[in-house]
Amino acid sequence: MTSSPAPTNHIAHTLLARAHSPDTASQQFTERIKQKPLFLRPTSPSAADNRSRRRHQRLRKKEYFLKHQRPQPLSARKKRSSGLYDLPKEECKYAIFKGLHALWVGYMQEILDLKVSGRSGLVTPASHGAKLVSADYHGAEVEVVRSQCASRVGVKGIVVRDTKFTFVIVTEKDEVKSEL
Known part of the structure; x- marks a missing residue:
């Protein structure tokens, strides 16, 4: 090789x-x-x-x-367009929101210190005003006692939506009303 x-x-x-x-x-x-x-x-x-x-x-x-x-949080326009605030008619029954009202009563008793202390004291604006203003009213049972529109006076129901200037309530006849 x-x-x-x-x-x-x-x-x-x-x-x-x-x-x-x-x-x-x-x-x-x-x-x-x-x-x-x-x-x-x-x-x-x-x-x-x-x-x-x-x-x-x-x-x-x-x-x-x-x-x-x-x-990013949704804008108001996107919330409205997505139907976030829409309440279906078949779900707006007074009987459904009775349970929400019972929860709200317990919530208010806790906020106003009525459940813990066992006292049944008087709730006044001076003693509990700040708590009442900042409380959540979803589930509260309300009645319109004064309004510029006379047809709204006397309407009773449970608050379904609490916005800045408006309560949307469900009446005992399963009607959805918007009250200012």
């Missing part, structure tokens, strides 16, 4: 010659070192690679931000 003379100044050939016979060292140097492809990575990426890497990092950061962002 003829082999091309191996360069004697190569470090790999020198090391192989120390461990093997000269013919074996030359053969292994030719097959394993000289003919083996050497894969090199560029030492510095090109401008296009830098741009794509920065873009990829920016997109990952944006994705992380969007994933961990709290959802």
